[in-house]
Amino acid sequence: RLSSPSLGRPANMNPEIDRTRLLSEIEALAEFSDAAAPAVTRIIFTPADLQARAWMKARCEDAGLTVRYDAVGNTFARLNGLDAPAPVVGTGSHIDAIPNAGKYDGVVGVLGGLEAIRALRRCGFRPRHSIELLIFTSEEPTRFGIGCLGSRLLSGALSPDAAAKLTDKDGATLDNVRQASGFTSELEGVKLPSSYYKAFAELHIEQGPLLEREHIPLGIVTKIAAPASLRILIEGSGGHAGGVLMPDRHDALCAAAELILAIESAARTSGARDTVATAGICEVFPGAVNSIPSQVRLSVDIRDTDLGRRGAVMQTLEAASRAISAKRQVSIHTGLLNADAPGDCAPIVIEELSQSCTKHGLKFLSMVSRAYHDSLFIGRIAPVAMLFIPCRNGYSHRPDEYASPDDIVRGTLVLAEALAALAA
Ligand code: GLV
Ligand code: MN
Ligand code: MN
Numbered sequence: 001r002l003s004s005p006s007l008g009r010p011a012n013m014n015p016e017i018d019r020t021r022l023l024s025e026i027e028a029l030a031e032f033s034d035a036a037a038p039a040v041t042r043i044i045f046t047p048a049d050l051q052a053r054a055w056m057k058a059r060c061e062d063a064g065l066t067v068r069y070d071a072v073g074n075t076f077a078r079l080n081g082l083d084a085p086a087p088v089v090g091t092g093s094h095i096d097a098i099p100n101a102g103k104y105d106g107v108v109g110v111l112g113g114l115e116a117i118r119a120l121r122r123c124g125f126r127p128r129h130s131i132e133l134l135i136f137t138s139e140e141p142t143r144f145g146i147g148c149l150g151s152r153l154l155s156g157a158l159s160p161d162a163a164a165k166l167t168d169k170d171g172a173t174l175d176n177v178r179q180a181s182g183f184t185s186e187l188e189g190v191k192l193p194s195s196y197y198k199a200f201a202e203l204h205i206e207q208g209p210l211l212e213r214e215h216i217p218l219g220i221v222t223k224i225a226a227p228a229s230l231r232i233l234i235e236g237s238g239g240h241a242g243g244v245l246m247p248d249r250h251d252a253l254c255a256a257a258e259l260i261l262a263i264e265s266a267a268r269t270s271g272a273r274d275t276v277a278t279a280g281i282c283e284v285f286p287g288a289v290n291s292i293p294s295q296v297r298l299s300v301d302i303r304d305t306d307l308g309r310r311g312a313v314m315q316t317l318e319a320a321s322r323a324i325s326a327k328r329q330v331s332i333h334t335g336l337l338n339a340d341a342p343g344d345c346a347p348i349v350i351e352e353l354s355q356s357c358t359k360h361g362l363k364f365l366s367m368v369s370r371a372y373h374d375s376l377f378i379g380r381i382a383p384v385a386m387l388f389i390p391c392r393n394g395y396s397h398r399p400d401e402y403a404s405p406d407d408i409v410r411g412t413l414v415l416a417e418a419l420a421a422l423a424a
Contacts, residue, residue: 010420013125014123015119015120017115018115022408022409026104026408027103029055032048032055035101038102038103039101041100042095043096043099044137044138044143045180053073056110063114064121065133066078069183070154071183071184071190072163072174072178072187073150073183074137074153075134075135077114077117077135078130079121079132080130081127082126082128086129086198087195087196089127090131090200090382091117091133091134091419092132092135092374093135093374094106094136094138101397102398102399102402103401104396104401104402105396106139106204108203108204108408114133116203116413116416116419117131119412136374139151149166150190151374151375154190154381155381192381194381196381197383199348199349199383201352201384201385201418203387204369204387204389205401206219206391207371208396209393209394210367211367211388211389211390212392212393214365216365218363218410219365220366220385220388221367221375221387222366222367223342223343223345224345224372224373224379225274226305226339226340226341226342227303227338228301228336229337230300231335232321232335233296234255234256234296235331236292236328238286238295240292244292252285252293253293255324255330255332256282256298258320262317263313264277266312270313274306277301279301280300282298302314305370310339343375345379346382346383347383353387360414360417367388371396387414387415389407389410390407
C-alpha cells in the first residue's frame with residue numbers, strides 16, 4: 001500500500017491504494033479475451049466484452065457505487081456526493097481492446113479509476129460533488145470503423161441517426177447489435193448536457209516512449225492530437241498470375257503499395273514528430289497466390305496536433321491517388337470516416353493533477369497525447385485532462401504492452417487526490 005501524507009485539500013484526507021487488489025483485478029479482466037494470453041482481444045459487444053462488462057458491474061456494485069447504462073452501453077458508476085444535484089466529477093476510460101492487444105490500454109483508467117474511488121471511500125472522504133466512473137463504449141474503432149463511439153455520442157459529436165446506421169464487417173448495424181446486447185433505450189438519450197460535468201480526468205498508459213526515456217513517472221496531458229481516418233478502395237483488373245503480361249497489368253495491390261509509401265513519406269517529411277500516418281488494414285481481393293489483385297481496401301489513420309499539417313498529409317494522399325490512378329489505370333476512391341479537431345485540456349484539471357503530483361514529490365512531464373482518447377470528445381462538454389503513466393518501451397496495441405505495478409499505483413493515487421480536490 002502506498003499512502004499519501006496528509007494534505008491540505010481536502011483536510012485530513014489520506015487515501016491508500018490497495019495495490020494487491022488493483023493488480024489482481026487487471027489480471028482478472030484480461031481473462032475476458034478472444035486471444036490466447038498474454039494477448040487480449042475484446043471487441044465491442046462480443047461475448048468476451050459482455051462478460052467483462054458484467055464483471056465490471058459487479059466490481060462497481062461491490063464498491064457501493066450505483067450503476068447505470070445508456071443506450072450505447074456507456075456505463076456510469078456513481079459515488080453520490082453530499083450535494084447530489086451539483087455537477088459530477090468524472091473519471092474513466094475503456095475496456096474494449098483491439099485485436100492482439102495488451103491488458104493495460106484503457107483498463108488502467110477504468111480499474112485505477114474504480115480503485116481511486118474506493119480509496120477515497122475507505123479514508124472516509126465524503127465528496128460534495130458526486131464522483132462517477134465512466135466506462136466508455138468502443139473507444140477502439142475495430143468493429144464499427146470509428147473510434148470513441150460512446151464519447152462521440154455523449155458529447156454530441158456524432159448524431160444518434162448516424163451512429164445507429166454504422167455497420168460492422170458482417171453488415172450488422174450498431175442499432176441492432178446494441179439492442180441484441182441488451183441496450184435498448186433511445187440513442188437520443190445518450191448525449192449529456194454541457195452542465196453535467198464539473199471536471200473529468202482520465203488515467204491512461206502513455207502508449208509512447210517519452211516518460212520511460214526521461215525517467216519521469218507521470219505525464220500530464222495538455223493537448224490531444226487530432227485523428228482522421230479514411231477508407232480507400234482501389235480497383236484494378238485481375239487475372240491469371242502466369243498469363244497476363246506485365247505491361248498489360250492493372251494490379252490494385254501494386255497501386256496500394258505506392259499509395260501507402262506516399263502517405264508514409266508525407267508524414268515523415270512534415271517537419272514535426274507529432275505527424276503520424278498508418279495504413280493498418282489492407283484487404284486484398286481475391287486473395288489467391290496465382291491471381292492478380294483486382295481490388296484492395298485500405299484503412300488509413302492520420303494524426304497530428306496541428307490541423308494544417310494533418311491537412312497537408314491528406315492533400316498529399318489525394319494528389320498521390322490521382323497520379324497513381326492515372327499512371328496505373330486503376331480507380332482509387334477515398335472515403336473520409338472522421339477528421340476531428342485536436343483537444344486542449346483544461347487548466348483547472350491540469351492544475352489539480354499537478355498539485356497532486358507536487359504534494360507527493362513526484363515529477364511530471366507536460367505532454368501531448370498523440371493517441372486519441374474519449375477525453376478528446378468529453379473535452380467538448382467538460383473541462384478534461386489526462387494523467388499518463390509510463391509503459392515499457394512505449395509499447396501499446398501489442399501483447400507485450402506493460403506498465404509496472406509502481407507506476408499503476410502512483411497514477412491511481414495521484415488520480416484519487418485530484419478527484420478528491422475537484423469533488424470537495
Ligand atoms: C486509440 O486506441 C488510438 O488509436 O489512439
Ligand atoms: Mn487503444
Ligand atoms: Mn486507450
